[in-house]
Amino acid sequence: MITEFSKAQNQIKSGQATVKSRVEYFLKRIEEFDGELNSFITITGEEALKKAEQMDTLFSEKGEEVFEKMPLFGLVFSAKDMYLTEGVKTTAGSKLLSDFVPPYSSTVISRLTEAGAILIGKTNQDAWAHGSSGENSDFGVTKNPWDKSRVPGGSSSGAAVSVAAGFCDFAMGTDTGGSVRLPASFTNVVGLKPTYGAISRYGVIAMASSLDTMGNFAISSSDSKKIFDIVKGQDGFDQTVLDVNGAAPKTKYTIGVPKQYFSEGMDPSVERLVLDAIEKISQMGHKVVEVELPSTDYAISAYYVICPAEVSSNLGRYDGVRMGLNRDAFGDEAKRRIMLGTYVLESGYVDAYYNKAVAVRDLIKSEFEQAFSKVDLMLAPVSPTLPFKLGEKSNDPLSMYLADVYTVAINIAGVCALSVPCGFSDDLPVGLQIIGPSFGEQMVFDLAQSYQEATDWHTKSPKL
Ligand code: GLN
Numbered sequence: 001m002i003t004e005f006s007k008a009q010n011q012i013k014s015g016q017a018t019v020k021s022r023v024e025y026f027l028k029r030i031e032e033f034d035g036e037l038n039s040f041i042t043i044t045g046e047e048a049l050k051k052a053e054q055m056d057t058l059f060s061e062k063g064e065e066v067f068e069k070m071p072l073f074g075l076v077f078s079a080k081d082m083y084l085t086e087g088v089k090t091t092a093g094s095k096l097l098s099d100f101v102p103p104y105s106s107t108v109i110s111r112l113t114e115a116g117a118i119l120i121g122k123t124n125q126d127a128w129a130h131g132s133s134g135e136n137s138d139f140g141v142t143k144n145p146w147d148k149s150r151v152p153g154g155s156s157s158g159a160a161v162s163v164a165a166g167f168c169d170f171a172m173g174t175d176t177g178g179s180v181r182l183p184a185s186f187t188n189v190v191g192l193k194p195t196y197g198a199i200s201r202y203g204v205i206a207m208a209s210s211l212d213t214m215g216n217f218a219i220s221s222s223d224s225k226k227i228f229d230i231v232k233g234q235d236g237f238d239q240t241v242l243d244v245n246g247a248a249p250k251t252k253y254t255i256g257v258p259k260q261y262f263s264e265g266m267d268p269s270v271e272r273l274v275l276d277a278i279e280k281i282s283q284m285g286h287k288v289v290e291v292e293l294p295s296t297d298y299a300i301s302a303y304y305v306i307c308p309a310e311v312s313s314n315l316g317r318y319d320g321v322r323m324g325l326n327r328d329a330f331g332d333e334a335k336r337r338i339m340l341g342t343y344v345l346e347s348g349y350v351d352a353y354y355n356k357a358v359a360v361r362d363l364i365k366s367e368f369e370q371a372f373s374k375v376d377l378m379l380a381p382v383s384p385t386l387p388f389k390l391g392e393k394s395n396d397p398l399s400m401y402l403a404d405v406y407t408v409a410i411n412i413a414g415v416c417a418l419s420v421p422c423g424f425s426d427d428l429p430v431g432l433q434i435i436g437p438s439f440g441e442q443m444v445f446d447l448a449q450s451y452q453e454a455t456d457w458h459t460k461s462p463k464l
Helices: 004-014 019-037 045-062 065-069 107-114 157-164 181-187 221-231 268-283 296-317 332-345 354-374 397-404 408-413 441-454
Strands: 040-043 076-080 118-123 170-175 190-193 213-218 254-258 287-291 377-381 416-425 428-436
Touching: 004 019, 004 221, 019 040, 019 045, 019 076, 019 118, 040 157, 045 065, 045 118, 076 107, 076 157, 107 118, 107 170, 107 221, 118 157, 157 170, 157 181, 157 213, 170 190, 170 221, 181 190, 181 213, 181 416, 181 428, 190 221, 190 441, 213 221, 221 416, 221 441, 254 268, 254 354, 268 287, 268 377, 268 416, 268 428, 268 441, 287 354, 296 332, 296 354, 296 397, 296 408, 332 354, 354 408, 377 441, 416 441, 428 441
Parallel strands: 076 118, 076 170, 254 287, 254 377
Antiparallel strands: 040 118, 170 213, 190 213, 190 416, 377 428, 416 428
16 A cells, blocks of 8 residues: 555655655645644754654665665654653643653653654643644644634644645644543544554653543554654553554454444434445445443543542652642643542542542453453544534533543453544544554554545645
């Protein structure tokens, strides 16, 4: 399959483009269109151009062997402002860290750079990755390139937009409860939420440590796989990471459709497109069966106890003494989560709330395991709605939390999932969620790739 990555690299190989000309092209687009979309917090143009020149020299000296040694040679990427980048400001979308310049880079960034990818900038996000819309940033809202009166989804809002708007080849985001899949689905790109423990969290600002995963955005699932294969695996700094080779791709899959993921309150046009995609996949020769995930209804409640509990502990370090500016710089949502988290952990309440949520987590985990003992993969919607209007939910935290109704259980269970474009309603994109078991990424990528080969949704891009 000709992917965006191979197209770009073929241009460099054939002399149609240089690494520098590609970086210049992206910088020009960013300058022209990002004023309104606001997907970047920091642009690292100068460093990117310098690096590109060095890479062009390397290519002229060594020839095509550079592509073997560096599989991402000449590709340009952005990273959510949660990823520490040595010498480059890293804010987590909060003014509390507005002048924080990290002394080292996260493992993910180092591995991508070593593989030949060039960082073009750091992307906008909901502060501390708390949010589903991209509106909760101290650096202004990010807009959806498909309709600038709508949200691009969050919290990795800028990362998704940077790929959808053609500002770079791929982007890194983080997914703790849906923050890669939701914006991917709202902007018509592929978004991976990897298995918990597949990729090191070293050097990434922690949100909820038992749920945080390092996801990516690309146009095609084979490109997403390439990124995943480079960044995954142990680095000696994150003890949750395992070097596991999960199930290998098959020619035909048994695929479960969880009944509880088609619930009341879902936009009928989203439901139609997701059901059409499932029908298409069944026509491709895979066996589709119904499965049960009975505790789905409790996932949001469990998530919004476990997540704030861990947030309250992780944000404790930004006390203005050890780290960060004044504590007052925390926004409302961070304060809400610190208070909620502290409350559910308080002695006297810990059994009623936190320990209950942990029990629900075990239940959800075992239901996923049971389902995956019968099927290879599962298919579901990513979001119950189309991209919503800017401001529509920003004063109603509860309705914002419900945007994650189909994504959080995957984080709770620790398994992997990919959002893949599956159509449009009212010119707004919709994503299909392909869910795999722990370390089942290769099967997920494989099915997504054959679905993309059979459809052309991902080839459509917004008019800016
Ligand atoms: N929207 C969810 C939240 O606000 C998920 C965030 C995330 O995945 N970082 O917690």
